[in-house]
Amino acid sequence: MxxxxxxxxxxxxxxxxxxxxTVDVPANAHSEAVPVDVGFQLYHATHNPNVRxxxxxxxxxxxxVAFSLSSSFEGRVWTNDGGGDRVSAALDGDIARFIADAPMMVHLPPQVSLRAFFDQRGYSADFRRWCLGPILSFWWVSRAALFELPAFAVAAGVLQGAISFSGATEYRxxxxxxxxxxxxxxxxxxxxxxxxxxxxxxxxxxxxxxxxxxxxxxxxxxxxxxxxxxxxxxxxxxxxxxxxxxRALLGSIRFEPSTLVVHRDERVMPARRELWRYGNFRVSSADPQADLSGEMTYWQPRPGDPSVFVTVITEATELDPDKVVSEHRWRHRIIDHHxxxxxxxxxxxxxxxxxxxxxxxxxxxxxxxxxxxxxxxxxxxxxxxxxxxxxxxxxxxxxxxxxx
Ligand SMILES: Cc1cc2nc3c(=O)[nH]c(=O)nc-3n(C[C@H](O)[C@H](O)[C@H](O)COP(=O)(O)OP(=O)(O)OC[C@H]3O[C@@H](n4cnc5c(N)ncnc54)[C@H](O)[C@@H]3O)c2cc1C
The missing domain is CATH 3.50.50.60 (FAD/NAD(P)-binding domain)
Known part of the structure; x- marks a missing residue:
């Protein structure tokens, strides 16, 4: 250079x-000390070649890292790699429809948000809350404005293989x-x-x-x-x-706060251990109409310690204070057509x-x-x-x- x-x-x-x-989680009676990432965690060697x-x-x-996701609601667990339970015919149908729609969606103008696209095409609430919302929230962390994402950008992620509904994706x-x-x-x-x-x-x-x-x-x-x-x-x-x-340009960029907690409280994870994935979303029943409602927990299995979690908490999240290691507040850029x-x-x-x-x-x-x-x-x-x-x-x- x-x-x-x-x-x-x-x-x-x-x-x-x-x-x-990266946070150092101290050892306890059952586990060794492990480093855990609470910000940048993963990159895709093909789609992020400058990072690589x-x-x-x-x-x-x-x-x-094989990235896959579980999404839980009242004891049922959907995963994007074929494990878990069948949620509904509507969800299965919408997954197939969304994959079929993606090649058309990539040509939509940025002004067409996911919400507008889904409303217009009658996509089910199950698909938004159980499946796509949790998958997107893993990457964009933000909550309230998640479905303001331009539809074309999400479709591009599906076509490039960065977003998958049928198997783990390889990240690093x-x-x-x-x-x-x-x-x-x-x-x-x-x-x-x-x-x-x-x-x-x-x-x-x-x-x-x-x-x-x-x-x-x-x-x-x-x-x-x-x-x-x-x-x-x-x-x-x-x-x-x-x-x-x-003022106008810098001021037009919007942000959303989030709080991530590093902890050892397994209650945020699916009850069935075999359904633990890298990203684990618990759908909250608080607002059945919401596009996305719930909390995401990242599980980065490290050698020596299977039980350290990073949860993007909501007001409803309950964690055992004795199992909390640290808390981190971030601010995320909201992605919309601007x-x-x-x-x-x-x-x-x-x-x-x-x-x-x-x-x-x-x-x-x-x-x-x-x-x-x-x-x-x-x-x-x-x-x-x-x-x-x-x-x-x-x-x-x-x-x-x-x-x-
Ligand atoms: C929880 C979380 C997980 C993420 N995971 C991923 C991921 O897995 N993959 C991915 O690609 N992206 C991920 N991201 C996105 C991430 O934000 C970007 O990848 C990237 O790290 C942002 O880098 P940056 O340098 O732009 O900003 P930052 O990393 O925020 O750097 C800004 C720096 O400026 C410093 N600073 C701020 N104000 C001042 C000041 N007044 N004076 C001096 N210094 C100041 C800050 O202390 C900070 O060090 C994640 C983000 C979050 C919050």
């Missing part, structure tokens, strides 16, 4: 990583927890950039002589340019004098300020977070590092066409 001059990295937390967050290329570059060890995870790759990255950065950990930026001011960065510790430093690799709402709050287009329409290109580089990250540009996934950073680096004079990797280069070009 060519040089882009002297770089300083400001990070609010004491460690780099952000949504890459970065991990290869860093020589990080990864492992295959970083061995020993995702933080292993951040540690490698940080080690490489050390010689090339000044790392300012535990140093939240509180204000970004553009002036005639450059961009002034003010941090919570009272520091004030001048740079030629600043790249805000934070979510859009945070980026907007940092700008001392945002322009109208900056995500595919509103590009930040009109405000990129204005007064030397640039934006990247999965919660500002593109979709809130690791591949896009990475590509958005690479695109800014390229605009600032660095060369794209994976040009020899055809798959990665194609995906990067596509990302730039749609989102940069």
């Amino acid at each position: 060519s040089s882009i001059g002297e770089v300083a990295v400001y990070e609010a937390n004491a460690e780099l990583g952000g949504h890459v967050c 290329a970065l991990l290869d570059l860093l020589e990080v060890q990864t492992e295959a 995870a970083v061995s020993g927890g995702a933080r292993a790759y951040i540690q490698r990255l940080a080690a490489r950065l050390e010689g090339q950039a000044r790392l300012r950990l535990a140093t939240p930026v509180i204000r970004i001011e553009r002036a005639a002589d450059g961009v002034w960065v003010e941090d919570a510790g009272g520091g004030r430093a001048r740079f030629d340019r600043a790249v805000l690799a934070v979510d859009a709402a945070t980026a907007l709050s940092l700008l001392a004098a945002p322009s109208e287009p900056e 995500t595919f329409e509103a590009r930040l290109s009109p405000i990129q580089g204005q007064g030397g300020v640039w934006y990247c990250g999965g919660h500002a540009v593109g979709l809130p996934v690791h591949e896009h977070a990475l590509c958005s950073g690479l695109a800014v680096a390229e605009a600032l004079g660095a060369s794209y590092p994976f040009a020899d990797d055809t798959q990665a280069a194609q995906a990067y070009a596509q990302f730039k066409t749609h989102f940069a």
